[in-house]
Amino acid sequence: ETGVTQTPRHLVMGMTNKKSLKCEQHLGHNAMYWYKQSAKKPLELMFVYNFKEQTENNSVPSRFSPECPNSSHLFLHLHTLQPEDSALYLCASSQAGLAGVNEQFFGPGTRLTVL
């Protein structure tokens, strides 16, 4: 596996379900990100992790709970979601700590539908 992988690619869940999205990067990076892209809207940041520590939380509701157990893996735990949470959830990684090197590599995304 190379690059950034995300599983599952598609997920349909009810409002009372609990599910998790997984992201794995094989690039040796130390920063990982969750972005959300709702229909017809720009990508928006949810969370940033640098060296496994959360450094940014863009006022995300608590029904979204991130977890970063190591620098290669990032999870997004979901519970009691709302239909308006249906969106494409994108994971990205980059190498933090190198000034000027800001290229982020994105995974293919998880298409989430909340019924």
Next chain:
Amino acid sequence: DAKTTQPPSMDCAEGRAANLPCNHSTISGNEYVYWYRQIHSQGPQYIIHGLKNNETNEMASLIITEDRKSSTLILPHATLRDTAVYYCIVRDFNQAGTALIFGKGTTLSVSS
């Protein structure tokens, strides 16, 4: 809010050059210009970045004006696979490990 302004859409004939403009009139001295693109329902893909000199790689060329207030991404020979949303982003040289701020981008449609 995004610090850039881009036209919402552009059309280009296959095989011709696609020139995508971006205004970033408030860019500061430490900020680079980055271009990403997003093909429908996929993750964004990095294209190129630059500070003040023109840059070229295997995907595109980036022309930055001398005052750095605007730039143009050039796809020299557009193909149907270049149909995507193109995002111009400015960010600080020292902000490795922070989020990208995406605007609405330019939807480029390449047709045969």
